[in-house]
Amino acid sequence: MSAPRRDTRGIVDARELFSHVHFRRREPAPGLRTQVAFYWLIDWDLPEPYTSHVVPHPSVNLVFQHHESSGEAAFAEVAGIGLELFTQKLEGRGRVCAVKFRPGGFRPFAPGRPVSEWTGRRLLANEILAVPAPVAAVLDPAQEDARVAALDAYLLALAPEPDPQAERAMALVERVRTDRTMRRVDELARAEGLSARSLQRLFATYVGVGPKWVILRYRIHEALERAESDPEVDWAELAADLGYSDQAHLTRDFTSTIGAPPSALGTR
Template identity: 70%
Template sequence: MAAPRRDHRGIVDAAGLLAQVRFRRREPAEPLRPYLEHYWLIDWDLTQPYASHVVPHPSVNIVFQQFAGQEPFAEIAGIGLELFTQKLEGRGRVCGIQFRPGGFRPFAPGRPVSDWTGQRIRFPEVPLDADPHVVLGPDDEDARVAALDAFLLGLAPEPDPQADLAMTLADRIRTDRTIRRVGDFARAEGLSVRVLQRLFAAYVGVGPKWVVLRYRIHEALERAETDRDVDWAALAADLGYADQAHLVRDFTATVGVPPTAYATQGVQ
């Protein structure tokens, strides 16, 4: 696995968020790297409330959270189907585990990952034993990462060839822009569409078409963040849309504003 990525795909108004919080990605222990994207750590100390917005990745997260005036808690966050908004105020801290698409199932093999989709379920309602104080308590960042490593290694994930296949296919969708139609992708991988869809439901949590669309929106969002003069028609064609109108429709439905409006003013 490569080092944690340095882009901010999925974060709406990334520059605004980074001006308000300390955001870092950290690499997990070597045995965990096949399953994880990275750990993500956020700390803040705000004089005014701030609302962060994220277009979720097709990934399950386990999130340890400490908000001002609340007891720390942990939760499993299944793949979010809609724009996720979190209000931040006062002082707080979050330590998150982002699994690779397909990488969560070996840690919770008893149910399909689609069962978690759209859900945020707090411990101890889920059968994963962890003390949020142990993860969130240390001021030393390395100690927090070590606590996350110890928690996951204690779950002792079992090798699962189907999880490996799901991770490989999901990563191929992310990195290969020519993958646009599920039927073509399934045939290229020697699978039927039905088998591919069942694999993604069981191990990723959403269908392959949803993953294709979500990565398209991430790309469009990233371009809007870095280029205020995006040629949206050209980008739509590059991402495999039939026309610009389809990109505008998907972007607006996901982010909440049309891409041209977002590029000039962001999400309010």
């Protein structure tokens, strides 16, 4: 499987975020790379509050976090796929050590229920995972390598069983992400020799959202990345590249997802 991505897709105003927090991605142990895309780690020490905005990926995340200024104890939660723009206010000092599962990759770690049960929800990890989450072991070490090792040890202890259907779901989502010609659910179903209904069931059980949602979300990620890297982007041309019938449709989807029209980028 590929190494952690270096792009910033999904992060609204990534440059601003990185100026406020120390953000990095780390690879998991080799035995976990089939299901886990990467670990992401953030530390911050802010003189003034800062609010970040992220357009969620079609991925489940396992998030260990400690917000020192809140006065609350550190905790671990399973964050299902977010359907809306995720907004997080950061203040004071804090730390996050998190696992980003590949789309379809979380189910082997919690095989009892469809992943769609967690969609749009954030629940304490101990309510879902069979082994208690080692919050202190993940968050307390000063050395980053020790935190990564603790994440590796915990996920390996969960002993996910190989699941061919999970692997199929991961491959399908990866195809949607990388193949720009794949713009419709019926096209994806035909290409994979599945009925549309079977495809929908597979995505609900293993990914957590439907294939149409995944297709649209990756389009918005692409549009956001292009817009932030090129302030002069031609939105009509971009709409055509992404398979939209016209610029107005892209603008509507972008605005409903980001919470602001393309023209407002950089003015939050």
